Amino acid sequence: MVVPELRPWRAAGPHLVRAANAVRPRLxxxxxxxxxxxxxxxxxxxxxxxxxxxxxTPRLARITWPKSVGTxxxxxxxxxxxxxxxxxxxxxxxxxxxxxxxTAERDWAAARERTGxxxxxxxxxxxxxxPRPAPSAASVLTGLAGTGETGGTTDDVTSGxxxxxxxxxxxxxxxxxxxxxxRGAVVVDVATGRRLYGAxxxxxxxxxxxxxxxxxxxxxxxxxxxxxxxxxxxxxxxxKDLVLVGGGDPTLTAHRDAGGWASLRTLAERTAATxxxxxxxxxxxxxxxxLYTGPALHxxxxxxxxxxxxxLTADEGxxxxxxxxxxxxxxxxxxxxxxxxxxxxxxxxxxxxxPVSGDATGKATAVATVTSPPxxxxxxxxxxxxxxxxxxxxxxxxxxxxGRPGSFSGGAAAIESQLRRxxxxxxxxxxxxxxxxxxxxxxxxxxxxxxxVKAGATGHPELRPVLTGLPVAGFTGTLAAxxxxxxxxxxxxxxxxxxxxxxxxxxxxxxxVVDQDGRLLAFAFMASGTSSPTAAQSALDRTATALxxxxxx
Numbered sequence: 001m002v003v004p005e006l007r008p009w010r011a012a013g014p015h016l017v018r019a020a021n022a023v024r025p026r027l028x029x030x031x032x033x034x035x036x037x038x039x040x041x042x043x044x045x046x047x048x049x050x051x052x053x054x055x056x057t058p059r060l061a062r063i064t065w066p067k068s069v070g071t072x073x074x075x076x077x078x079x080x081x082x083x084x085x086x087x088x089x090x091x092x093x094x095x096x097x098x099x100x101x102x103t104a105e106r107d108w109a110a111a112r113e114r115t116g117x118x119x120x121x122x123x124x125x126x127x128x129x130x131p132r133p134a135p136s137a138a139s140v141l142t143g144l145a146g147t148g149e150t151g152g153t154t155d156d157v158t159s160g161x162x163x164x165x166x167x168x169x170x171x172x173x174x175x176x177x178x179x180x181x182x183r184g185a186v187v188v189d190v191a192t193g194r195r196l197y198g199a200x201x202x203x204x205x206x207x208x209x210x211x212x213x214x215x216x217x218x219x220x221x222x223x224x225x226x227x228x229x230x231x232x233x234x235x236x237x238x239x240k241d242l243v244l245v246g247g248g249d250p251t252l253t254a255h256r257d258a259g260g261w262a263s264l265r266t267l268a269e270r271t272a273a274t275x276x277x278x279x280x281x282x283x284x285x286x287x288x289x290x291l292y293t294g295p296a297l298h299x300x301x302x303x304x305x306x307x308x309x310x311x312l313t314a315d316e317g318x319x320x321x322x323x324x325x326x327x328x329x330x331x332x333x334x335x336x337x338x339x340x341x342x343x344x345x346x347x348x349x350x351x352x353x354x355p356v357s358g359d360a361t362g363k364a365t366a367v368a369t370v371t372s373p374p375x376x377x378x379x380x381x382x383x384x385x386x387x388x389x390x391x392x393x394x395x396x397x398x399x400x401x402x403g404r405p406g407s408f409s410g411g412a413a414a415i416e417s418q419l420r421r422x423x424x425x426x427x428x429x430x431x432x433x434x435x436x437x438x439x440x441x442x443x444x445x446x447x448x449x450x451x452x453v454k455a456g457a458t459g460h461p462e463l464r465p466v467l468t469g470l471p472v473a474g475f476t477g478t479l480a481a482x483x484x485x486x487x488x489x490x491x492x493x494x495x496x497x498x499x500x501x502x503x504x505x506x507x508x509x510x511x512x513v514v515d516q517d518g519r520l521l522a523f524a525f526m527a528s529g530t531s532s533p534t535a536a537q538s539a540l541d542r543t544a545t546a547l548x549x550x551x552x553x
Contacts, residue, residue: 166197166552173543174199174525178536180505181529184445187547190456190512190520196552200445204428205526207443208501209386210508211436213451214443216379216466218418219394222401225376225462229397231262231312233271234364235283242271242283242352242367243360244341246312246334248291248406249372250393251381254314254340255321262370264314264337268344270368275350282351286358287312287338292396294407300437302329306388309396310334311406316389324385324477380469383499384477388435395434408433422460424450436501448510448524456512456520470497470511473544482541492545498523500537505529507536513544516551523547 166187174185184200195201229249235242254264275283291311298306304326307317310333315323317333330336338355345352372378375394382390395411398418404410412431420426425447432438455466471477474484474493478500483493498511510524525543530536 164550164552166550167199169546169550169552170197170543171199173539173546176539176542178532178539179507179527179530180536182527184524184526185543186445186449186524188449188453188522190453190522193453195449196521198446200526202427202444202446203526204430204442204444205508205528206439206503206506207436207441207448207526208503208506208508209388209436210448210499210501210510210524210526211431211434211441211443212382212386212391213448213466213499213510214415214419214431215391215395215398215434216383216469217422217424217451217455217463218415219398220375220379220462220465221418221422221460222398222414223375225374225379225465227375229262229372229378230369231264231267231371232369233267233367234360235275235367236361236364239278239280240283242275242285243358243364244285244287244312244338244355245360246287246289246291246310246337248311248393248397248400250313250316250387250390251372251378252312252314252337252370254337254344260373262372264341264370265344267368267370268341269348270370272345272348272350274367281349283345283353285338285342285345285352285355287334287341287355288358288360289334290359291400292406294405294409298392298408298433298435298437303437304328306392306435306437307333309389309392309408312337313389314340316387324387376465379465383466383469384471386478386500388437391435392433398434419447419451422454424454437503439503439506443526445510445524445526448526449522452510452512452522452524456522467497467512470499472497473541482537483545490545492541492548495548496541496544498544502533502537505531507533507540509537509540509544511544513548515548521547 170185170187174183182200182203182205184203184205185197186195186199186201187197188195230247231249231252232245232247233242234245249262251261252264253259253261256265258266275281289311292309296308296310298309300306307313307329308331310317313333314337317329317336318327319330320327334357335355342352342355378390378394381387382394392408392411395408395415396406399410399414400406402414402417404414411434415431415434416426416429419429425444428442428444429447430440430442432440452467454460455463457463471479472494473479473482473496479496479498483490483496492513496511496513498509498513501508501510506528507530508524508526510526511522513521513523515521523544525540527536527540
């Protein structure tokens with residue numbers, strides 16, 4: 001058996017120390033408060049998250065794959081990203097989406113050193129006409145101090161120096177008719193876990209894509225931030241029957257430029273090289289998707305937002321060159337991936353039969369593998385771009401890691417179980433999928449903020465990618481075109497980081513914001529019964545912007 005070369009996922013870009021010089025003076029007070037906590041948290045970092053999932057079916061467990069390199073440092077890197085000091089120096093060394101926060105924050109810091117505008121680009125398929133000025137923002141990711149993990153009661157009796165209260169500032173904005181007939185809102189100080197504002201906090205509403213925050217927390221807590229997904233080939237006894245075994249990697253790509261993700265072309269090259277060394281130049285080809293069970297099609301049916309869920313897929317079954325957002329999908333992602341793989345094998349000198357579905361046996365021997373980047377990177381990509389395919393894959397992987405079937409129902413049960421295990425408030429919560437496309441899902445604003453606070457807790461460094469993966473207002477992912485001129489959230493670009501959620505009649509926003517005093521606040525705003533998604537989004541953006549500028553106590 002040939003052990004293929006395993007290439008570590010490397011962090012993108014240098015540290016953004018220059019950003020420290022651009023932070024407004026009022027954040028220095030927060031830096032003094034944060035530093036002792038950050039030092040203690042740094043000392044607590046260790047490779048304790050290397051719990052690799054045994055998430056394979058019994059027959060696949062008998063296949064001996066080459067062992068991946070240890071990657072505890074990625075967990076530590078993600079933790080460092082979460083423990084950035086409030087001075088604004090983003091001390092991040094963990095994995096980042098190639099078109100995500102690291103690029104945006106580097107450009108932001110550079111823009112602060114020159115006059116004129118800059119076009120940051122969204123990297124999400126969203127085109128923004130012309131350059132726009134860099135935001136006069138403080139830190140994009142402020143420090144996480146303390147170990148607060150629990151919410152408290154609403155505290156609106158004290159006010160800031162200007163007499164503002166959270167209720168006085170947020171109440172009128174949340175009463176906007178654009179936010180429909182049912183609303184829920186919570187604001188929590190991440191450092192202390194203290195709830196600062198609550199209205200309809202325990203009302204279970206349809207969360208839409210903010211469900212992905214729960215999916216991310218469950219997956220990371222079950223498998224660890226450095227866990228990787230393996231796609232491989234095995235050879236059955238006799239040396240002529242090759243099986244392509246799907247490992248559930250939703251980021252596997254057939255593009256010529258893999259962009260750091262696991263490559264189907266590379267797997268074909270490695271497989272062909274090994275086969276030819278054995279004197280094999282012709283094989284029968286089958287593909288094994290037995291890792292997942294149950295229906296492949298989401299209850300929403302055929303939809304451009306999600307391919308049929310399969311343990312073997314390339315480029316999410318997209319029929320175009322896109323990597324995020326809605327796109328037409330192939331009807332059978334596994335058959336499509338196998339056909340592409342056969343073509344790559346042919347190009348590398350190994351002829352195959354037309355691939356058919358078939359199970360690998362326990363007697364098969366490993367030929368070659370490719371592995372995904374660490375789970376932290378998959379979580380960040382899922383959250384930044386609201387990637388439904390990754391979300392459903394991670395729900396299934398969580399199910400398998402906790403001894404449940406890799407299905408929609410298994411994933412939903414695993415998410416709920418994991419969140420309960422780590423002490424999150426689940427009253428009223430109901431999960432039916434990992435993406436939030438199912439309208440029967442129910443979450444509360446209290447749970448959403450609790451998830452964010454848990455991700456910022458020093459005792460859970462493995463959860464830090466939940467925060468670093470949130471889209472940055474005006475910069476990345478699903479917030480790239482919001483918080484810009486005329487969007488309703490002007491003034492908070494770069495300060496708000498939040499997961500969006502949109503279904504017909506449902507609009508949600510949950511994330512973090514740096515307030516006037518340099519505090520990191522977690523918030524969740526949920527609205528149901530909305531009639532205009534554009535108007536509702538603008539109302540939510542105005543509310544988050546007001547929270548950033550509130551200075552309330």
